[in-house]
Amino acid sequence: MxxxxxxxxxxxxxxxxxxxxxxxxxxxxxxxxxxxxxxxxxxxxxxxxxxxxxxxxxxxxxxxxxxxxxxxxxxxxxxxxxxxxxxxxxxxxxxxxxxxNDRPIYDPDRHQLIVYGSLFNSLPSDMFDTERYLLGQRNCNIKKIRNSLACSISIDSSMARRHCFIIYHEKQTIMDLAAIELQALVRQAQNHYIMCYATKIGRTLIGPIERMETMESNILSSNPEEFPSYTPFQPNVKRKRMEGEEHALAKNQPIIDSDQSDDETIDNDKRYNIEGSISTSTLNNSPNQDDPDHISSHLSSLLDGCFRVKL
The missing domain is CATH 3.30.1360 (Gyrase A; domain 2)
Incomplete structure (x- = not known):
């Protein structure tokens, strides 16, 4: 018109x-x-x-x-x-x-197949990057096709919004397969453009404030299982305690409560060493273990030692 x-x-x-x-x-x-x-x-x-x-x-x-x-x-x-x-x-x-205009062209003189890919991009580069969606990072999309078919593919990006792919292989069938994959790659990039443009229109319609409120509402109302990367905040000590309980239950081992403060708990090895040394030294220094007076004094020393350790 x-x-x-x-x-x-x-x-x-x-x-x-x-x-x-x-x-x-x-x-x-x-x-x-x-x-x-x-x-x-x-x-x-x-x-x-x-x-x-x-x-x-x-x-x-x-x-x-x-x-x-x-x-x-x-x-x-x-x-x-x-x-x-x-x-x-x-x-x-x-x-x-x-x-x-983008149909494949066969060059019989050089035994090459030329494929074109056009994509008119009206979106900003931070929303849609043609090189990224079509060629991939460091041309990884093209390298994948080249390696899978063991053919040679060179890229000419001199034309605005249009890429030229030159395919070479001894077998015509291999070049045809590479051309089909490249054309599918172009259609895939064009479909991504539709998705990104729809996102642009949607952002204009709902506005930034409404969009932020919707995202927060979705996160808060969704199950953590649906969003494994999102975990509600828990205190560090409580979270470690829960992880320790789950690990102990899995191995049928007794649970050691790690939610106690440092001044209320004593390392097991240290406690055993202290109590053992007290009882050993008391028993070894006893001249007669059967003497009732000695037994009574020994029990008193043990009790005094235990109270001193726990206080």
Whole structure:
């Protein structure tokens, strides 16, 4: 659809909407090299503005909120009028032919298969990064295909919003399989773009305050089993005690309460050593263990020693 306006006696302007068209069509129609071919030997200018909104979201967001992607063709001189009309007609025909712009191309001279991947990104890089979703970190997505099929894949990213993948292998079937995987990778990145754009629209609709309240409400009302990374706060001592009880029950061992303070508990080894040394020294120093007076004094010493240790 084109809208033409006469802004002055020598100025003419037309808008061609790219609404609802595919990534490959919009990328091809917005290439600077393509515009230069159309406007050669004239003073006509072609630019673009607006956002690429996925077709799945067309009915959800209004034009005022998300201005749609469009071409702007403008002429400033009377002698460009005829060429201006021809350019507009040519663009309408090209938008149809661009639907097959990314089909694989076989190069028989070099025995190579060339695959293209187009993705028009109107989102900020912190929300959607084409390199990350398409190629992966350090081209890991491409390396995975290359290693699985033992073929050679080189990448040409010189064109704006369009990647070129050059595949080489002795067997034609291997190159065809690599091309299929690369095309699936491009579609996957385009689907991620739909998800990220839907998130952008959702954030605009609900606002930051409501979004924060919803996140807090979901965390507080959800079961910890559903969110294993979220654990309610517990005092450090109590948490260690609970972990110790679970570990002891699993091994059928007696539970040692670790919730007592340091001044109320004494290490078992130290307690045994102290009590053992007291009883041993008392018994060894006794001249007659059968003497009742000695036994009575011995018991008194033991009791006094125990009270001294525990106090």
């Amino acid at each position: 084109a809208n033409t306006a006469l802004l002055a006696s020598t100025r003419k302007q037309t808008f061609i909407s790219l609404r609802g068209l595919s990534h490959e069509v919009c990328v091809a129609a917005t290439q600077v090299e393509y515009w230069q071919q159309l406007t050669k030997n004239s003073n006509i200018s072609i630019t673009c503005n607006g956002n690429y909104v996925p077709g799945e979201l067309e009915s959800i967001c209004a034009d005022e909120d998300e201005p749609r992607l469009q071409l702007v063709i403008e002429s400033h001189y009377e002698n460009d009028r005829k060429q201006f009309d021809g350019i507009c007609t040519r663009i309408h025909y090209d938008l149809i032919s661009f639907e097959n």
